[in-house]
Amino acid sequence: METTSLSPALESAGLQGADIQDRFLGDWSGLTIGRPAIVYRPTSTEEVSQILKTCHRDGRPVTVQGGLTGVAGGGVPDEGDVVINLERMNKVEQIDELEGIMLVQAGATLQSVQEAAAACDWMFAVDLGARGSCQVGGNASTNAGGIRVLKYGTMRDSVLGVEVVLADGTIVSSLKGLVKNSTGLDPRNVFVGSEGTLGIITRLTLRLRPPMGTPSTAMVAADSFERLPVLLRNLRRRVGDALCAFEFMSADYVDMACKLTDTPRPLAGKPVWYVLIEAAGMPGESMDERLQDALGAALDEGEITDCVQASNLSHAMKLWRIRESIPEVLTHIKRAITMDVGLPWAQTASFLESIESELKAKFPNASHLWLGHLGDNNLHLLSGPLDEHEYEQLEPFVFEALRGRAGTISAEHGVGRLKKPFLTVCRSEEEIEVMRRIKKALDPKGILNPGRILD
Amino acid sequence: METTSLSPALESAGLQGADIQDRFLGDWSGLTIGRPAIVYRPTSTEEVSQILKTCHRDGRPVTVQGGLTGVAGGGVPDEGDVVINLERMNKVEQIDELEGIMLVQAGATLQSVQEAAAACDWMFAVDLGARGSCQVGGNASTNAGGIRVLKYGTMRDSVLGVEVVLADGTIVSSLKGLVKNSTGLDPRNVFVGSEGTLGIITRLTLRLRPPMGTPSTAMVAADSFERLPVLLRNLRRRVGDALCAFEFMSADYVDMACKLTDTPRPLAGKPVWYVLIEAAGMPGESMDERLQDALGAALDEGEITDCVQASNLSHAMKLWRIRESIPEVLTHIKRAITMDVGLPWAQTASFLESIESELKAKFPNASHLWLGHLGDNNLHLLSGPLDEHEYEQLEPFVFEALRGRAGTISAEHGVGRLKKPFLTVCRSEEEIEVMRRIKKALDPKGILNPGRILD
Incomplete structure (x- = not known):
């Protein structure tokens, strides 16, 4: 796809050709597909809006990138894509130290948000291993979980407001920091967890918590x-x-x-x-x-x-x-797969019991290691070493075992590109139809993160 | 509007004419508008679906009713409406006593849910004065707050899943009880707080909490x-x-x-x-x-x-x-208005200071009494006695004073019919446009609770 349909000003603002470093091509999933036509690193919501207006007019597919620490391929561009990478929108804009509310740009790393909160005697409660690289916009897009969900909930519970750019460039600023606001559909409830398919989150109002003591x-x-x-x-x-x-x-x-x-x-x-x-x-x-x-x-x-x-x-x-x-375990058992399934407590023991013996029988050379956050209904499975054939077989095998158990194929990593084929394991046709209708309402040309979550 | 477009079976299942008691005509707002053509009290999601299929086909407006304890006129039917009243869908269907999850029909009263939870050593955390009459479906539709939001959050934080019937009769069952499920848009995040304008919640999966001690x-x-x-x-x-x-x-x-x-x-x-x-x-x-x-x-x-x-x-x-x-205060100062505004902490003191003197000047014969939940950004104002003219003036006056303060015209009561004219005080044109697009995507003929929240 040619880039000539972009306006000259926008074209000159992006990285093209050899200037596009390899780091823009993939995420922690290891997946790469192709080279984007252009990589934008906007510094404001208005710039994101301008880029999207052009892409919308021309029907150009856009890949949205945060810290690229995702493991579902959500941030991996197709050949010829326009990439919008948020890394330059990384400022903590404002902290209300009295109420404990932070206004932050989506490209700020989780760690920088945690540190800014701590510097004024507050705590940002979401925490996870990728904190130094992942961005709060990406955390919101996948409704990240992490190690403190039991006490503080997921990212959704720490986002009070969002500023979003729709596919057509419309800026929806809904940054109020109110705990309660019963005045119709709240944009944050639609855009948090939508993996950049409905709009691009550019700024967020975050809820801070009083610091916690040494555990x-x-x-x-x-x-x-x-x-x-x-x-x-x-x-x-x-x-x-x-x-x-x-x-x-x-x-x-x-x-x-x-x-x-x-x-x-x-x-x-x-x-x-x-x-x-x-x-x-x-x-x-x-x-x-x-x-x-x-x-x-x-x-x-x-x-x-x-x-x-x-x-x-x-x-x-x-x-x-x-x-x-x-990380050490995954390196030792590579080539390995990490899974991120979820189950009700009542289903977990029987699921484990039945699948453990099947895994051993079907993938006898691999270790199958389980760990997870029970309070969040979240099981991780690390399996490896796997040969190429086994590598492709294992994930579908585990997903199929989930059918009928009221579980999920992803508790916290997201669907992205890699889990899309298995969405029907945990979402009914009618649930997917609701997703489709809302996708079409907000992104009628389907330019935002196409091929993620839904076709 | 004639009822003859309903199928004979459906027609005979509803109350009509003199069988429609006055209690179906209004809610706690005191508003009444007209007599519905027919009042259905379905006993299952399938019945709700059948009724909506017919209404959708014929383009008939539907008013959804829960416990009718709302104060924004959301449950008040127009003349000739089809009313779907959930009072017969009042069963607690299932409790997972180990994990603390309840499957309940939308018409169960809040109090019956609290009691069912307590009977198996769990607690349902949402609580409010209308507990004996209000229904959990209605609580979810307005994202009710109440007296324990500081510790347990709003209704949204206690709803893990919903079963919803869309305007066209499609049943979307999304009742999984998972704390984390990162697989695209979660229906509960769209339907909770949408005041019955996007779909009718018929069943819910509720999150229970360990009981709390005597405060x-x-x-x-x-x-x-x-x-x-x-x-x-x-x-x-x-x-x-x-x-x-x-x-x-x-x-x-x-x-x-x-x-x-x-x-x-x-x-x-x-x-x-x-x-x-x-x-x-x-x-x-x-x-x-x-x-x-x-x-x-x-x-x-x-x-x-x-x-x-x-x-x-x-x-x-x-x-x-x-x-x-x-209640005693409102009776004493009647005719009185109760307001339910919200503000960031940083705005509250200056808002109160400026509006108190203006209220006294403009409505000199009334008492203006403030109370509220500061941790929820929620202020209630009780004003009265007011004459007819003052009664109509006061609410717009207070709402206009909110403009530019990042506040809300309703923290927990909802917009319904009565606050609709003031929605732009707290929602931008673009936020409202998102609501409109999603409304159109899910209810293209606009039959569900028309005239509430949006025109």
Whole structure:
């Protein structure tokens, strides 16, 4: 596709040809497709609007890029695309220190938002491993989850308002920072989670939270997965709102993570499941005793078979090191697949039981390691090493196993390009029809992120 | 409009003529317009679908009714309307006691949902005065707030899934109970808060919470409104997540409420503003000491001038009696108007200061009483007695005063019919255009709740 249909001014503002670095071609999924015709890095909502007006007029497909840390291929351009990359719109514009509200451009990294909040004694609650590179606009577009959903919810719960540019260049500024506003459809509820297919989020009003205290941390062992929902249900009563992490891991995962990172195994014996548990109150308030009592009760009730509570920060970091060894594990078992499925608690144990043996039978040379955020209904599976054929087989195999279980093919990573073929596993024809109608209403020519989520 | 275009089976299923009782003609706003042609009280989603298919085919306007406790006229039918009243769809269908998830029909009252949750040691967190009559479908349609938003959020935060019938009768069942599901646009985010204009919610998946303990309660006094945001900011740090109510009231309101309900004035002296504060932990856990320390610090810092902490439940109920005297106050100052505006904290004090003197000048015979949920950005104004002319003048006057302040004309009551003329005070042309496009995409003939929110 030629770029000559762009106005000369817009054309000269973008990167073209050899100036388009490889970093604009792919994301963390590893997928690349082709070279875009032009890469824009606008510095204002108005510039995004101008670019989209031209693209809309000419029916040119646009790929929207944030920090390119996605793993579903959402930010990967097609050959000849116009790319709109938000990296230059990275300013924290304003902080209301009294109410705890931040006005920020979509290209600011999550970490820069966290740091700006902390600098005025507030906290931005969403946190995830890619914090240094991912952008808050991208976090909003995929409704990112991360490690604190149990206590603070997903990105949606931290976005009070959005400024969005529609496909035709219309700027919809809906940046009010109100907790309650019952005056019809709120744009943020449509655009958060829509993966850039309905509009480009250019600025956001974010909700900050009072800082939380140093967490108390423990690792526990359970002899069957069925114990874990019971444990979580009871911990939410024993520890209350202070409970902020409940990260389960299979024994295979913990063993490999400890070996690869030279971390001591956290518990003796042969646990079947491990859970990393955190509780945090206000700054200066220790949750040690409350967590200890809660775990004592869990031992008494037979919900867990063993536990160790971190005696200091360094001990806590060793326990978290295990949970955060995913990169090392993935490197070790490459070529590997990471999955991000979701299930109701009532379905999780039986799903695991049935699929584990099938995975072992069908992909016998691979390790299949499970971990996830039970409070968020979120299971991650790391499988590898896989040969080319197995690599293509595994994902569809797991997705099909989800059918009929009221689960999801993506709890937090998004659909993007890579999971689109499997959307019907978790969305009915009628749900997809609602998506289509709204897509058509907001982007009638289908120029925004075409080929993502829907065809 | 004739009813003959309905099929005979559907026609015989509805109430017509003299069988239509007056209770179907209006809601708590006091508005009535005309008599509907027919009132259906379906018992299933399929019946709602059948009725809507016929109405869609024939282009017949439909009014959707829940508990009819709304105050914006949303449930008030036009002459000749087809009414779909959800009162017979009132069953709690299923409770997952392990995960804390309830599947419920839209016509169940809020109170019945609360009671069903409590019966299995869970809590449904949304609560408001109309609990005995209002229905959870209506609560979702207006994204109801209520008295616990500070801790638990609005109705939106307690709805995990919805089943909706579109205008053309299509049933969109999206009842998954997943906390995280990043697979494109989630119907609940479109239909919650849309006041029945985009589809009829027939069933909901609700999120339950662990029960909360008996709250610790206090009433404090402040000598200017500017102190209150500072006090709230600091209480959220001193009391933490246990803080669950921060209900401010003007001295005029408290004086009148105490007099009318024969309740002793809670504090000596002449406070200018009162705030009712509540903190609650887990069952069995007392927050008395923590609240006492927090209020001691507030006194030391000059944030408040006086405070009293409830020494027992009966004392706490006396304090709440003041806050809950709105019905008595409204009867005393009738004919009165209740307003439900919202503002950022930074705008609230200056808004109050400027409008109070203007209200006194323009409506000199009325009392103007303020109260609200500061943590939710929500101010209620009770004004009366007003004569016919004043009654029509007051609301537009207050709404115009909101312009340019990043506020809202309705924080929790909704737009309905009565606030529609003022929507542009708080929504831009572009925001309204997004609403219009989505309305047209989902209800192309405009048969669902016409005349509400938008023309």
